[in-house]
Amino acid sequence: MLYYLRVWWRLVLMSLIREAEYRLNFLLSLGEGMLQLIIAVLTFEILYRFTDEVAGWTQGQMLVLLGIYRLVEGLVNMLIAPNQLTVSQLIRRGDLDFLLLRPIASQFLVSTRIIRPHEGVNALIGLGLVLYASPLAGVQWQFGNLVAAIIFMISGILLLYAIWFLSNTALFWTQARNQDQIIPTLFQAARYPVSFFPRMLRIGLTFVIPAAFATTFPSQALFGQITWPMLFIGIALALGMLLLSAGCWVFALRHYTSASS
């Protein structure tokens, strides 16, 4: 475990060094992130022009949810997405060989090798939005609520990682190199509370695409509406899905033939 932490720390340092080489990229992603956020806020501004409440959510509460979405998206884009989006290349070009040779679990290396520190800024902006909107939404900052919100969010992120990684194992067999974009595209739905969607879809947005765990439940936790069973279901589900993803990875690796051999 300590070994893995040490390796991860090295990866962080390496990506920070790389980051310092591309300062323009930092500004670009900052500007893009801000613009995306502004557009999302304006979209809600338009929706709440006609009403004070949609499906039980006020505009202030929606802004808290949007802030949490931004926070989650920033963390995912910093730690998870850059790795998931290169799995197909690793397989197609056979570069996976070099990772398999290292004396460390291959799933760990494949999943954590690239870090994009500049995306952390987007996460911080999301956090800022949560803090700004919390008085509008009537958030009471209680320790229990906060802890529940964080646990929900982490299980949501882990679930997203697991389903994404799981879907990526199919890349050993299929040809479409951009199929790794399907999961993040569907995850856009997390910008809205699950109660905005038809009942049938809500189940999918809770247990398959973990939009509910990543954004809806954490926001509700901050408002003091915690469904306690869900907290434990989330933890159990995240652990189960992580194990499943590991199992599928080991199975898929047996079908890995490398490139040009």
Add this chain to the structure above:
Amino acid sequence: MNLRVFWRLLLYDLQVTLEYRGEVLVWMFNLVVGPVIALLVWLTANQQGIELPYNRQQFVTYYVLLAIITMLTSTWLGEFLAEEIRLGGLSHRLIRPVPMIAYLLANNLGEKLIKLPYLLPMVGVIALFFRDDLRMPEDWQDWLLFAICLPMAAGVAFLLDMVLGSLAFWIDDVRALVRMKDLAGAFLAGQFVPLALFPPNLSGFLEVQPFRYTLSFPLEVLTGALSPEQLQRGFLLQISYLLLLWLLYSVVWRVGLRKFSAVGA
């Protein structure tokens, strides 16, 4: 440059795109997801009895057709053109008897031709779900107007990107500019929310800004939301933008080429 040359270019792009069938399938799937999410959100508000400028049928028609119109009017040449200029790849094109814009146009049309048969069945499935509320114009004149303003919308979007990408003759990195324009432009083109739902005091601005004529206008024509005068003004503005951008492109391109120093040459 004659039509036979262009036909060859088009065939080439068709073949290249066909190699990426799997990717096209995923792209088209991703294209459909956003409008469906937005539609479901607005229908939730609609079902709650909130007074909205659009009724259920209009929301369904708008968002079901949105993906198709988005695809048919989209451009992706801005960043590519800027990189060709910045890295000097443009030199290889300049020595051939085909103008750069012809390559980009062939690529644009070729990809769209391949994408359409992948996109239509997906939109068809969504349309089946909402078939009770989907309203298509019954008048053939509406279809005719739509058939005219759709390629013009694609033209406005295409030329806008040509002008923006050509700025790479003067600015080192226009990628940031192109991406900002893509985001803000999508919002102002009605990609996320129909322009009719924006605050009424913005309607004057929304009507004259160019992005409306890259996407929203053909959709408005198709959903039959416009009065005859609005139609007339819309067409007038769309044609003006098309001519204006063509003029701007011609000037920017010509002046830019003179300044082009071909990196690596």
